Amino acid sequence: MNIRNIAEKAGVSVATVSRVLNHPESVAPATKKKIEEIIEQEEYTPNWFARGLNFNKTGTIGLMIPHILNPGHMEIAKGVEDVAHQKDYTTFMCNVENDVHKEKKYLDNLIKRRVDGIVLISSLLNGDELQNIVEQNIPIVLVGENKGNANVPIVRIDCHLAACKATKHLLENGYRNIGMLYGDTPEIENMRKVSGYREALREEKVPLKNEYIILAENTIEGGYLAGKRYLELKDPPQAIFASSDLLAIGVIDAMKDNDVRVPEEMAIVGFDNIRMANIVEPKLTTIEKPLHKMGVLGTRLLFDMIEDKDSEVGNKEILLQSKLKIRKSSGHKERIGEMF
């Protein structure tokens, strides 16, 4: 069944059926009702792909997810999908698995399928590669930074400031030997976290120990192995600030296996505030990254561009606030800190 058959059955032109589908307000009510009934009887659905060609819109957006097993990325993905769904759009979610070739291949595929826009979470593409997509006239938005952001609209947080806050929290709790455990990805954000950590130590005149700064794969396993490395140091730290909750959870696990009590013998602060942070024992003090909100706002910016190609979103940046979420793992004394 196609649009011609419907038109024949209804005794109207193809153009009239098309108007019922696309601009129903322009068709006389009686005609509209008749055509709609036939469409329903025949269970006709318009050829979605052909509609895309006609209107230059396919009602779809793409979403690049660095790693589908990272719960933080799923929170962002939910924010993206929530907005897309409200707009009656379908979201293609692509799991990049931290592989730049995979990301490029997916992007190429999505563009060929004429998605109306793409949200990229912590993209592995560099500035030039992103610029290349922009020049193909495909609206794109970045959520979080990884390699560089060209002039693409972006929703992000100030990782340097957040890390500085997290480190200061540990300093205020009386710790002087603080480790900085950072993940391999996303690169730029994690470098900023390390610089925030360094700044906090400098401000408090606490000497920096290079052996305390450890790089690990950004997973629970990576955190576990790094936790063991910290314990093997001649002079292990009393506290560790990890660049993600996954790493921090891995560190807690390593401490448990080595009979090191958290926070009494090792205080730990994470980053992201994934749902697990509130469940692990002890509950994890962390930086609350507004993950869902980042997805929501990124997608809003994307739709601003999809709906109005001339909109001034252009090089817009939305910088969101990240808050220190104080729980039990950081050895603090003030309960009020957990309230606000």
Next chain:
Amino acid sequence: MQTNFLGLKMKNPIIISAGPWNRDGLSIKKGLAAGAGAVVTESIVSDAMVDVRPRIAYDGYGAQNTRLYSDIQVEGWEREMAIAKSNGGIVIASVSAHTPSEIAYIASKMEKFGADAIEVNVSNSMGESLEVVASDAEIIFEMTKAIVAHVKIPVTVKLSQNATNISRVAKAVKKAGGSGVSAINSVRCILGVDIETAEPTLSTYGGYSGAPIKPLGLASVATIAQTVDIPICGIGGIVDYKSAIEYIMLGASAVQVGTAVMVNGFEHITQIVKDVENWEKAHDIKNIEQLRGMALPNLKSFDEMKVEPVTSVSDNQVCAENCEKCIKACIYGGISRTKEGVTTDRQLCTGCGLCTFICPQRKLKLAW
């Protein structure tokens, strides 16, 4: 009584404030139909989350509210704004966020959806940090500036009484291009504790509103009016026409009513609007400007207050009531009961004035 607030011509100065009573288009429409000069939406945020239950408590005097903001997402407010304005009327969008770029984005969306003005809610007394953002003039300046740069409609900022210097914050709003300020937001509170169970009334801190915060609001409005040349909307504990006029006499161009509407329904607005109009007619007031700031010159510094040798007198007749409230309340021991009844000793009386407020019959007054 028409008023001009933020460049908006309002048929009267009574606005329904931001709060859960204005949670959607339909409730805003009801408020406008009840006669409000304008209605402020519940605070709109980038990413609305679910509410806690219970979240509102009331002790007969004031209310504690822990509801943070609208549960309708930004997209939904396009529809709600259209419903709210379907019969006309002025709708001010209350927006709340944590950074300049975030709040400017929501404000520009609300302008697009048809809001007549923006009220910036950065003084929410619950769910924020120990530091009160609304006390920080620099942050308020940056936020206001970002919004003003992104919208053409007027922008007002809702200020908090929990600020070390409210004038400084109001000045920052003006410098950033804001068209007005509203004061005050609810005050951080714990409504009470059940002493049998040791349970606080609500299980977290909240914002206190209602009649008991009126004196705080009046002082804040007067302070701003005496220091910054910027239109002010008075908020806090307005329950009737008298309290509305008090705010105007201390410098407000308009006022907002919230808790009284929550407790008594939208018809309460109709009553306040009617009573204000009747009072104006009785006093031959044609323009709000005749009233605005009228009480400010009567606010004096300690230096300017004349030391008058007044003492308490019982209106030329000796009191025969048996309440003895004035006797108990006289901290100088100047009031006593004699055979004739209650009398004041003009040697002991220092003219503090407390007894004139304590006497239920208002028999005592200060005189030479």
